[in-house]
Amino acid sequence: MLAEIITIGDEILIGQIVDTNSAWMATELNKIGIRVKQISSISDDREHILKALGEAAGRANIVFITGGLGPTQDDITKKTLAEYFGVGLVENTQALNNVKQIFEKYNRPLLEVNRLQAYVPANCEIILNHNGTAPGMWFSHEGVIYVSMPGVPFEMVYMMEGEVLPKLKSTLKLPVIIHKTLLTVGEGESFLAERIADIENDLPPDIKLAYLPKPGMVRLRLSAFGDDESVLQPKVDGFANRIIERIGNVFVVDQDIAIEKAILDKMAAKGLTLSVAESCTGGYLSHLFTQHAGSSAVFLGGGITYSNQLKESILGVKHETLDQFGAVSEETVTEMVEGALKNFKSDFAVAITGIAGPDGGTADKPVGTVWVAVAGGQKLLIKKFTFGNKRRQNIERSAVMALSMLNTLLT
Amino acid sequence: MLAEIITIGDEILIGQIVDTNSAWMATELNKIGIRVKQISSISDDREHILKALGEAAGRANIVFITGGLGPTQDDITKKTLAEYFGVGLVENTQALNNVKQIFEKYNRPLLEVNRLQAYVPANCEIILNHNGTAPGMWFSHEGVIYVSMPGVPFEMVYMMEGEVLPKLKSTLKLPVIIHKTLLTVGEGESFLAERIADIENDLPPDIKLAYLPKPGMVRLRLSAFGDDESVLQPKVDGFANRIIERIGNVFVVDQDIAIEKAILDKMAAKGLTLSVAESCTGGYLSHLFTQHAGSSAVFLGGGITYSNQLKESILGVKHETLDQFGAVSEETVTEMVEGALKNFKSDFAVAITGIAGPDGGTADKPVGTVWVAVAGGQKLLIKKFTFGNKRRQNIERSAVMALSMLNTLLT
Structure with missing residues (x-):
């Protein structure tokens, strides 16, 4: 299953922000068995967006779009998506209620421009935004899924965790992927690799080992791919235990936590x-x-x-x-x-x-x-x-x- | 003048690293009047690289490529570039001397695989790498400039600062781009937009205003495009001052800083x-x-x-x-x-x-x-x-x- 990520907006293209969203999304998608084929950052430009959507849909099963959903004039993602799908924009009651609730909570008057946040392409399913006024949108069009979300990192993350990832898992037939992460600290990647070289050589083709280094730390991630969790899990656990035994002095925890x-x-x-x-x-x-x-x-x-x-x-x-x-x-x-x-x-x-x-x-x-x-x-x-x-x-x-x-x- | 950036390699696509290179490059390119039209991250896949190069060259005057220049088998950027340009790979003496020097310095034997680092597409000019064995490459082909550099951040930065940016400035007739950022705090994007709607409507076509929100803050960025800095700067400053006067109570500073x-x-x-x-x-x-x-x-x-x-x-x-x-x-x-x-x-x-x-x-x-x-x-x-x-x-x-x-x- 292949995905592409398109980020819309000038912030990344002028170097004002670093695109951390895509890395986070790619990590989470990989965990559920979806590979990212391409990540593209493009500007708020109608033609460019249309072209990028078409190119991505030609390569991938799922296209994620972030950004360009603000209430101001420079944000054109929604109307360009509507044009791409050949539909109009309609007011969505659920989304409007969400906008109203947010403004009531903060005791601020609802402006016309805020109401516009509730207008979405007619063919979408809404993904409620519990952290902002711009709704996320889920489209299914000619065999490709499109998911449009705000570019604000925490809004995107909560939507992905709360709705998008669960929905992808229930909608698509994804392979079983089991990850087990071993956190180590204080030893470099190549030294660790040398210490566990024989264990790594013993890994069967359906289990892969990745070294994920951060300053001072290395995460060792075992990933197993298959159809049957009850077969994969004990295999992964076995290799994890062999590694832990070998590198006990630098091992911290067998969970993917900080x-x-x-x-x-x-x-x-x-x-x-x-x-x-x-x-x-x-x-x-x-x-x-x-x-x-x-x-x-x-x-x-x-x-x-x-x-x-x-x-x-x-x-x-x-x-x-x-x-x-x-x-x-x-x-x-x-x-x-x-x-x-x-x-x-x-x-x-x-x-x-x-x-x-x-x-x-x-x-x-x-x-x-x-x-x-x-x-x-x-x-x-x-x-x-x-x-x-x-x-x-x-x-x-x-x-x-x-x-x-x-x-x-x-x- | 438009540029595109293509990063090659799986690290970004699986979320293992965040692409900080592109943000840095985009910032530096913007400073000298080169706008980045698209940033794409793709995998080490021959067909995908060829397609991405063609698409980028269709949209931009300059195509930057980072990554995929390592000595191992999965790094295919050089031979794919040679295929794209329809040329062969040749050994470059300058690049070979550089590789030799580095291995002498660290007292390590020069393996055949390291010698291969000095092979480059026949139509390129070498950009010497003072921090590693993979040379950078500059191509001029059918009116488009292609610059290929290593993905290791400090190797890329050193090449850009030392050779690529100066060469772009001396080779191309570049327009002037001026950005001015106003940091505001405590008022939402839509409220700010409403307060300065008339000023925004007065903006001429060569000046754009972007709203860049973060939790609790909004950056307003004015960007002006033209040929003559002495004309653009006062125009941008004039609009900046009108905005500052209007939103004085939430304005913090007229610089792009935290x-x-x-x-x-x-x-x-x-x-x-x-x-x-x-x-x-x-x-x-x-x-x-x-x-x-x-x-x-x-x-x-x-x-x-x-x-x-x-x-x-x-x-x-x-x-x-x-x-x-x-x-x-x-x-x-x-x-x-x-x-x-x-x-x-x-x-x-x-x-x-x-x-x-x-x-x-x-x-x-x-x-x-x-x-x-x-x-x-x-x-x-x-x-x-x-x-x-x-x-x-x-x-x-x-x-x-x-x-x-x-x-x-x-x-």
């Missing part, structure tokens, strides 16, 4: 609490934890101690320590993590201090120098890292390494 | 400092600030006071206040922001407390209830918001609204 979520689950099960003392990561680590529902059962909070003064007042780092060794030092990170344990009264704590860059480095401590300490259960683990000179990468890598160390301490 | 960066710049210019007291946003607001280089000149840090205990110990919120009014209340957020100002000794402070969800709501305080307070310069601004029940959205919207209020307080 490492911080795996840690939160582990700590919640044991009734443990956590606090943080973040300097160079500036809140990013806390954000990773707190984006997950239920994190408050484990995560108490902590200090974003960007300035030295706050390292002293919030964490109790000694003035002399900062003076003598500097903010980015083993001594400071030790006092930070101990201060967090003591002041925030948590079972475990993480402290990070470093030079994220791009400026602020010295010969001794170049940009990318980061100290991480994790403590709890009478144990203390401290490491120094030397990353590169890209600020955001340094922030991300510091957080990932801190999570990796915390996972080690908990295991 | 709102928190605009605030950091504003505060840095005045020598002001900032601290935060985050509860439900859990570090996200701090992360927004600290992802920007130079934020430490303004941002001192603050407390992630997820638990009530930390609201008391770090911020000095009174136990009775929490008992009587709850953590999500006007009284608590007031003590939080005052505690931040006092304990963290900053000129301005932001406090946020709310119920991010999906659980934890009550009849009185449903999920999505958020209190935000900003204070500084003897002023205090407090607002209650009622967002929806999506955790990540609530976190994002809370931060954006806090930034919007801080911007108001600073203006």
Whole structure:
């Protein structure tokens, strides 16, 4: 089963935004056995849209269209779809009620331009948008399915998860695909590949192994394709267990979840609490934890101690320590993590201090120098890292390494 | 002058990587007056590549191709380009020397497969790759320019900056494109459109206005196309100023930057400092600030006071206040922001407390209830918001609204 994705709008074409929607959609489609043949970004241009729709329909069974559904003049996706299908636009009651409800909820008057959001091509089925006024649309035309959704990422994601993916699964005869993801942290792709080369060689043709690297982490994804889940599942589980046994020291969890979520689950099960003392990561680590529902059962909070003064007042780092060794030092990170344990009264704590860059480095401590300490259960683990000179990468890598160390301490 | 970008390879189509190359290329091309008409991601498939090349050449003056230049069997870009142009592959001395040098530098033996990297279609000009073994290639064929480059981001960037962009500028007569972006916050797309409808109607055909919405924010982008910058710039500025005057209350900055960066710049210019007291946003607001280089000149840090205990110990919120009014209340957020100002000794402070969800709501305080307070310069601004029940959205919207209020307080 083949799909194509067409994104409509100038934002991607002028480089103002990076197209993260398509990557997310492609991942989710692959999971249910739909391959993406082409992803195209085109402008809000009638002729171009018509041509792209025709080309995509010639290659694929399903065409996803995102973007161009706003209420303003530059958004022409709906009327161009109507032209493509040779139908008119009609007001949809369901969609109109949704628009009205949203405006009532926010106590704002409904303008004529907002009412237009409820007009859709006559041949579509509505996909309700619980997060915005633009409805999604499902078309079935000459053997091809077309799904049009807003380009706003969270609106698209909720529509896909809530309605589109389930509907595709129930409408189409899709093969059975089973994925099992093993999250590893702290070892590179090629080293992992070398360690499990013999297991990989044993894989039968209907099971594939993919290496999905992110900074500091690699996900190993086993995917099995077939008709019978009861046959595939034990085969996949068997190979997963062989791999886990082999790479136990870098293995985190056998689910496709984020490492911080795996840690939160582990700590919640044991009734443990956590606090943080973040300097160079500036809140990013806390954000990773707190984006997950239920994190408050484990995560108490902590200090974003960007300035030295706050390292002293919030964490109790000694003035002399900062003076003598500097903010980015083993001594400071030790006092930070101990201060967090003591002041925030948590079972475990993480402290990070470093030079994220791009400026602020010295010969001794170049940009990318980061100290991480994790403590709890009478144990203390401290490491120094030397990353590169890209600020955001340094922030991300510091957080990932801190999570990796915390996972080690908990295991 | 129109360009298209074709990326070749499966990584993007299975969602393994996000296509950041195209956004970067599009930005750089726009700066020199080349508009990107379409961006297509396709697989390493001979027929598909040939078809995509033909389609792109039918629409654009320049076709950029990235990816598929590796030494392994699945990389077929070069031989497919040779087929497309009807030429053979020849060994290029310059490219071979480059490969040899790289292998000498790393002291590795040159394998036959590596030598193949120096074979290129006979009709191309080489673009030397200083960061890898795969040469870039420049073709001029039937009035269309084709540029093929590796997909590895830093190899591509280096080639574009060092050779491709300068060569395009010297080879082509390029038009002038001017963009001006106005960042607004706190008003929806359709309301903005209505407020400036008459200005939008006055726009001449060579200036376009686009609405680029994100949660809580809308960017208005004016784009002008022509030959003479000295004519276009004042025209664009004139319309920008009319819009700014009209929507002054929601206008933040006339640059294409994030709102928190605009605030950091504003505060840095005045020598002001900032601290935060985050509860439900859990570090996200701090992360927004600290992802920007130079934020430490303004941002001192603050407390992630997820638990009530930390609201008391770090911020000095009174136990009775929490008992009587709850953590999500006007009284608590007031003590939080005052505690931040006092304990963290900053000129301005932001406090946020709310119920991010999906659980934890009550009849009185449903999920999505958020209190935000900003204070500084003897002023205090407090607002209650009622967002929806999506955790990540609530976190994002809370931060954006806090930034919007801080911007108001600073203006």
